[in-house]
Amino acid sequence: MGALLGVLPFLAYxxxxxxxxxxxxxxxxxxNGKGRPTLGNLSALAQPQIVSAFMNSLLLSAVTAVLGAxxxxxxxxxxxxxxxxxxxxxxxxxxxxxxxxxxxxxxAFAFGATVGLQGFLTLWLQKVGINLAGSTWxxxxxxxxxxVYTYFQIPLMLIVxxxxxxxxxxxxxxxxxxxxxxxxxYWRHVGGxxxxxxxxxxxxxxFTNAFSAYATAAALISQGSPIIPLQIGDTFxxxxxxxxxxxxxxxxxxxxxxxxxxxxLYVVLERRTSRWLAR
Amino acid sequence: MSPTQMPVSDSVAGSEPxxxxxxxxxxxxxxxxxxxxxxxxxxxxxxxxxxxxxxxxGCGKTTVLRxxxxxxxxxxxxxxxxxxxxxxxxxxxxxxxxxxxxxxxFPHMTxxxxxxxxxxxxxxxxxxxxxxxxxxxxxxELSDHADRYAHQLxxxxxxxxxxxxALAIAPQVLLLDEPLSALDAKVRVQLRDEIxxxxxxxxxxxxxxxxxxxxxxxxxxxxxxxxxxxxxxxxSPHDLYARPATPFVADFVGLTxxxxxxxxxxxxxxxGTSVPLLxxxxxxxxxxxxxxxxxxxxxxxxxxxxxxxxxxFLGATxxxxxxxxSGETVLAQIDNDAVATxxxxxxxxxxxxxxxxxxxxxxxxxxxxAPD
Amino acid sequence: xxxxxxxxxxxxxxxxxVVGLIGLFFALPLLAMVEFTTRAxxxxxxLQTWTTLFNLAAIDANYPELKTGIQASAGLVLLTVAIMxxxxxxxxxxxxxxxxxxxxLVEFICLLPLTIPAIVLVVGLAPVYAWVAYFLGESSxxxxxxxxxxxxxxxxxxLDAGLSAIDVKTLAEAARSLGAGWPxxxxxxxxxxxxTAVLSASFLSVALVLGEFTIANxxxxxxxxxxxxxxxKRDDSLATAAALAALILAxIVLFAMSFVGAARGSHRPEEN
Numbered sequence: 075m076g077a078l079l080g081v082l083p084f085l086a087y088x089x090x091x092x093x094x095x096x097x098x099x100x101x102x103x104x105x106n107g108k109g110r111p112t113l114g115n116l117s118a119l120a121q122p123q124i125v126s127a128f129m130n131s132l133l134l135s136a137v138t139a140v141l142g143a144x145x146x147x148x149x150x151x152x153x154x155x156x157x158x159x160x161x162x163x164x165x166x167x168x169x170x171x172x173x174x175x176x177x178x179x180x181x182a183f184a185f186g187a188t189v190g191l192q193g194f195l196t197l198w199l200q201k202v203g204i205n206l207a208g209s210t211w212x213x214x215x216x217x218x219x220x221x222v223y224t225y226f227q228i229p230l231m232l233i234v235x236x237x238x239x240x241x242x243x244x245x246x247x248x249x250x251x252x253x254x255x256x257x258x259x260y261w262r263h264v265g266g267x268x269x270x271x272x273x274x275x276x277x278x279x280x281f282t283n284a285f286s287a288y289a290t291a292a293a294l295i296s297q298g299s300p301i302i303p304l305q306i307g308d309t310f311x312x313x314x315x316x317x318x319x320x321x322x323x324x325x326x327x328x329x330x331x332x333x334x335x336x337x338x339l340y341v342v343l344e345r346r347t348s349r350w351l352a353r
Numbered sequence: 354m355s356p357t358q359m360p361v362s363d364s365v366a367g368s369e370p371x372x373x374x375x376x377x378x379x380x381x382x383x384x385x386x387x388x389x390x391x392x393x394x395x396x397x398x399x400x401x402x403x404x405x406x407x408x409x410x411g412c413g414k415t416t417v418l419r420x421x422x423x424x425x426x427x428x429x430x431x432x433x434x435x436x437x438x439x440x441x442x443x444x445x446x447x448x449x450x451x452x453x454x455x456x457x458x459f460p461h462m463t464x465x466x467x468x469x470x471x472x473x474x475x476x477x478x479x480x481x482x483x484x485x486x487x488x489x490x491x492x493x494e495l496s497d498h499a500d501r502y503a504h505q506l507x508x509x510x511x512x513x514x515x516x517x518x519a520l521a522i523a524p525q526v527l528l529l530d531e532p533l534s535a536l537d538a539k540v541r542v543q544l545r546d547e548i549x550x551x552x553x554x555x556x557x558x559x560x561x562x563x564x565x566x567x568x569x570x571x572x573x574x575x576x577x578x579x580x581x582x583x584x585x586x587x588x589s590p591h592d593l594y595a596r597p598a599t600p601f602v603a604d605f606v607g608l609t610x611x612x613x614x615x616x617x618x619x620x621x622x623x624x625g626t627s628v629p630l631l632x633x634x635x636x637x638x639x640x641x642x643x644x645x646x647x648x649x650x651x652x653x654x655x656x657x658x659x660x661x662x663x664x665x666f667l668g669a670t671x672x673x674x675x676x677x678x679s680g681e682t683v684l685a686q687i688d689n690d691a692v693a694t695x696x697x698x699x700x701x702x703x704x705x706x707x708x709x710x711x712x713x714x715x716x717x718x719x720x721x722x723a724p725d
Numbered sequence: 726x727x728x729x730x731x732x733x734x735x736x737x738x739x740x741x742x743v744v745g746l747i748g749l750f751f752a753l754p755l756l757a758m759v760e761f762t763t764r765a766x767x768x769x770x771x772l773q774t775w776t777t778l779f780n781l782a783a784i785d786a787n788y789p790e791l792k793t794g795i796q797a798s799a800g801l802v803l804l805t806v807a808i809m810x811x812x813x814x815x816x817x818x819x820x821x822x823x824x825x826x827x828x829x830l831v832e833f834i835c836l837l838p839l840t841i842p843a844i845v846l847v848v849g850l851a852p853v854y855a856w857v858a859y860f861l862g863e864s865s866x867x868x869x870x871x872x873x874x875x876x877x878x879x880x881x882x883x884l885d886a887g888l889s890a891i892d893v894k895t896l897a898e899a900a901r902s903l904g905a906g907w908p909x910x911x912x913x914x915x916x917x918x919x920x921t922a923v924l925s926a927s928f929l930s931v932a933l934v935l936g937e938f939t940i941a942n943x944x945x946x947x948x949x950x951x952x953x954x955x956x957x958k959r960d961d962s963l964a965t966a967a968a969l970a971a972l973i974l975a976x977i978v979l980f981a982m983s984f985v986g987a988a989r990g991s992h993r994p995e996e997n
Contacts, residue, residue: 077823081831084816088834091874095849096841102849145747152743155736166744168980171932172972173751178938179950180968183957184754187761187965194760195753225754228747245457248424249515251444252451253471253522259445263470267461286842289938293954303844310851310943326845337840426729443728 099330102323115324124305124325131302132332135284138223142284143277145224146231147239153232154239167236170229177226178289185222185294219301222290227280234279238272238347268347275343282333282340302329373401373558374435374525376421381430383416383582390416391427392582398558403549404587405561405573409605413582414562418528421560423447434525450519450557451528455535457515458503464490464514465499471522489517492551509540516548520555527552527559533568541565545572566606570594578602596631600713603643610649610683616640616712624649624677625658628705634712644710646672649685653694654702659683664695675701755969762966774962778970788960791967794952797865801948802934804869806927809880812873814923817884818915821893835881838874843939846874854944865946872940876933880926887922891915928982932975 106112118124149166156162188195242265250260288303299305302325309322376398383391390413398404406414419425421432423444432440439447450471458467468489472482490496493513503511512532519527529548533541549572552559563569569576570590577587578601586598597603614623616635621628621642628642651673662674662682671692673685683703687695695701765771777783784792820827838846850871857867893915900914916923938950949971957964 077819078827080819081816081824081827084812084831085834087812088874088877090853091850091870092834092837092841092846092877095846095853096837098849098852099845148743149747152740155740162744164980164983168976168983169751171929171979172976175932176936176972176975178936179954179957180936180972181754183953183961183965183968184758186961188754188757192761194757225751228751243456245453245455246459248422248444249451249453249457249459249518250470251424252422252447252449252528253518254445254448254474255470256445259474263473264459264461268459282839282842286844288842288844289942289950292942293938303842306844306848307939307943309848322848326848329845330841333840333842423728441728 096330099323099326102320103327105320107320115320118321119324119328123299124302124321127300127302127305128328130300131285134220134223134301135281138220138227138284139277139280141220141224142227142231142280143235143273146228146276146280147235147273149228150232150236150239153236154242166232170232173229174226174233177287179293181222181225181290182293185218185225189218219291219294222294223284223287226287226290227284230283231276231280234276235272238269238276242268271343271347275340275347278336278340278343282336285329285333285336373556375400375433376526376558376560377431377433378417378421379431379433381417381420381427381432383413383420383425383427389582391420391430394430394579394583396577396584396587398560400558401556403552403559403561403572403574405563405569405576406579407563407566407569407576407605408579410564412579414564414579415530416582417579418530418560418562421526422449422451422528448522448524449526449528450522450524452512452515452519452530452532454531455508455511458511458518460503463500463502464495464506467503467514468518468521470518475522485521489521492520492554493517493547507540508536509544512536512544513547516551520551520557524557527557529559529561531563532561534563534565541568548572570606576606578605595708597643597711598633600643600711603711608646608684609643610646611641611643612677612681612683613679614640614642614712621710621712623705623710624683624703626705629707629709631709631711634710640712642710642712644705645708646684647686648706648708648710649683650704650706651675651685651687651691651695652702652704653699655700657700657702659701659703661695661697661699661701663697664692666692673701675703677703755972758965758969762962762969764962774966777963778966788956788963790947790955791952791963793947794949794955797947797952798935798949800866801869801872802931804866805872805876805934806930808869808873809876809926809930810923813877813880813884813926814916814919815911817881817888818893818911821888822897832881832885835877837877839878843875843937846871847940847943850940851944863946865941865948868941868944868946868948872930872934872937875937875940876930879929879933883926883929884919884922887919887925890922891918924982928978931978935971935975 103115104111104113106114119128153163153166185193187193190196246264246268247260250264255263286303288307291301291304292307295304299308306322306325306329309325376396378394378396381391381394383389392413394413394417396404396417406417408414416425420427423439423442427440430440431438434447459470462470465486469482469486472485477485486499487496490499493516495510495513495517498506498510498514503514506514515532532548533544536544545568548561561569561573570593573590575587576590576593578585578593580601586593586602588596588598593602593606597606603609612623614621614628616622616630616637616639619630619634619636621630621634621640623642623644628644630642634640658678659675662676664673664687665671666689669689671687671689673687673692673695675683675685677683685703762774763770763772765773816831820831854867854871857870861867896914896918897910900910905914935949937948938954941948941951942954949967953964953967953971956967
């Protein structure tokens with residue numbers, strides 16, 4: 075019993091700063107401004123701007139997850155062929171470690187400097203006759219925002235997927251070859267199937283990552299809130315309409331539900347592959 | 354030539370014994386920077402023969418295997434199989450079966466799928482495939498495990514599946530890269546005998562790499578001891594043991610005493626007796642004689658010139674350490690029921706048996722006999 | 726003749742092309758930031774923005790929000806790492822040694838933030854932080870409590886890997902049999918062997934704290950990213966420079982960490 079006391083500080087801390095907030099969201103979604111139970115928050119989710127925000131979020135997350143997964147996997151494979159503790163490997167892993175975390179403000183400024191109103195690419199393309207400055211393509215969730223999101227999706231893919239690629243034992247390749255397989259045979263029958271669960275799992279992780287992202291869009295978009303995280307952010311600052319005080323919590327709950335489903339799939343897939351790729 | 358172009362002969366469905374081919378490795382050189390992994394190695398393997406390559410780590414034995422398999426390029430030299438020069442042929446067209454040290458089973462496939470992999474690549478129709486797979490699984494005695502996955506099998510079972518997979522394609526040559534090194538001692542002994550039994554049944558020319566000399570001696574038709582990229586000696590296990598060509602071989606294979614003696618006219622004066630010497634020994638002068646423990650007879654003798662240090666019971670035999678008057682420690686083999694009769698401090702007589710021993714120059718530095 | 730060498734060459738070309746192209750995609754915006762922050766009014770280049778950025782007196786005088794932001798983030802980094810280590814390291818070690826049954830629960834809790842993203846957490850944290858403000862005031866420093874939660878999954882993984890690599894139970898038992906008390910075991914036996922994992926967890930926390938914007942912004946507190954964002958409305962060149970500088974700093978920190986890991990080597994036990 076005394077031993078359990080050792081875990082108490084941790085449990086207390088996480089209860090206050092993690093469990094209670096979660097409970098507040100979950101319970102609050104079903105409670106109205108006066109504290110009475112209601113389903114009004116949930117039905118408020120059917121409002122057009124919220125529905126379209128969910129749709130945009132899902133589309134944005136799905137597309138950037140796929141793009142990030144494909145290019146990130148390619149990059150991961152390329153890096154895996156480099157020397158184990160060589161400079162290239164270290165550099166790329168560090169860069170990706172930073173870029174995966176540094177969404178938000180930095181990214182907004184970086185892309186602003188590239189393709190924003192005064193971005194060098196914008197200015198350069200204007201000389202060639204293409205005018206980007208007029209359009210707001212950068213700020214649209216299914217154009218510019220997608221491009222910006224891949225900027226942290228690809229590095230995240232590398233970090234998550236590289237261990238799986240490195241888990242491919244050379245003996246498998248050599249055995250396949252000695253049995254008469256070509257490079258294509260190897261990837262089709264051995265390498266591909268073995269990596270597939272990890273690949274899909276990583277893609278799911280990328281999905282939740284994009285779905286949950288707030289900072290990048292907040293820094294980039296000044297007009298409107300086309301995605302769910304921004305809608306939630308709005309509930310902090312904008313004036314609250316009577317009867318809609320806890321809609322933000324309902325939206326948050328919706329987000330959690332979607333993310334929880336995806337994360338469960340991810341865990342299931344990971345458990346399967348860890349058996350294969352374990353030492 | 355890709356596997357799909359290879360003739361799908363009847364030998365796949367049921368091979369007869371003795372269908373192996375001859376293998377020739379000629380003057381192979383391979384360097385990794387300053388390190389010479391292969392230094393002009395030449396090796397001929399007769400059809401159906403089982404050759405073991407034995408040596409310490411870094412001697413190049415695995416490199417030989419991998420060059421033969423096509424997994425590594427030699428810098429120069431020739432590889433011939435069945436009379437054909439295959440030096441430039443890629444691995445997947447060499448028709449060789451390979452068993453790796455560990456981890457080579459495809460983890461996402463069942464035992465059955467692993468074994469039939471090579472057959473699938475060769476577009477063997479599924480009925481013939483399953484017959485062949487059943488045959489192979491019977492051969493390695495794993496028919497009950499056909500639908501298991503690699504991680505559900507023990508190490509020994511995994512290696513048997515790897516063997517079945519390699520043999521399923523009826524390869525011209527079977528290559529085994531330290532297949533037993535990752536296994537427990539008891540499993541090792543069982544499995545090496547099984548490998549030999551299977552090889553004799555199927556008759557494939559086989560190259561087996563190991564660092565365990567007991568293993569090599571137990572299974573092979575001929576054993577090649579390698580050092581620093583080349584063969585020190587290639588001979589039958591018996592010849593290798595009884596007539597080592599170099600001090601390195603004498604020391605690496607089996608246990609050896611190194612005793613000081615004077616050499617004169619092909620005999621050495623050792624422990625008070627004259628001992629015949631092997632060809633290749635030093636001809637005269639002060640020398641170190643390499644002599645096996647079982648070639649030294651021990652008798653209790655109150656006037657003896659050696660003193661017992663320890664006597665150990667080893668099960669089937671016993672060993673005895675004694676110190677001579679000149680301060681040298683001698684290891685002798687004794688009967689297991691004689692062990693109890695010797696106590697530390699007893700006086701004994703050490704008499705070499707009249708088997709030929711190998712003598713090397715006395716000032717030879719330790720590296721020649723490469724202790725580990 | 727040289728089949729393997731040919732294959733290796735193809736791999737190298739593939740690697741260089743892929744890394745090159747993707748590297749270009751990533752370098753472009755970063756280079757754009759450099760370009761943007763070095764534009765001189767009449768064309769040509771100037772380092773004006775950068776010298777201003779590193780001129781502490783000028784920052785202090787003209788851009789107080791940036792100074793506040795940097796100070797706040799510096800404090801947050803230290804506080805977050807401190808709380809994270811003090812809470813996680815003893816707890817995780819304790820669990821391994823004394824209450825292994827709780828491992829699943831603790832692991833679940835630590836990985837939960839992956840499912841409860843910052844934007845959701847912040848909704849539920851608002852009332853909690855009302856209490857924090859009541860007891861501890863409105864300082865940005867108390868964001869650290871929330872940051873520790875955000876950092877939990879990454880720190881847990883790093884520390885867990887470190888604890889797995891050393892045989893904690895055996896080390897602790899050996900130390901205890903020689904007479905060491907629990908504090909000694911933790912401080913002088915376990916912790917020194919976990920240096921790499923601790924550093925790894927700390928560096929990951931640093932990167933996260935320096936890049937965090939969501940919670941600070943929605944709680945209207947100060948930190949580096951919030952300050953840069955605000956600055957951007959006034960002087961986008963300076964803000965861009967500050968953002969780039971923060972990015973490079975985080976990269977240096979992570980790059981340095983990769984050397985620490987390599988220098989220690991792997992702790993694989995000798996094979997007999």
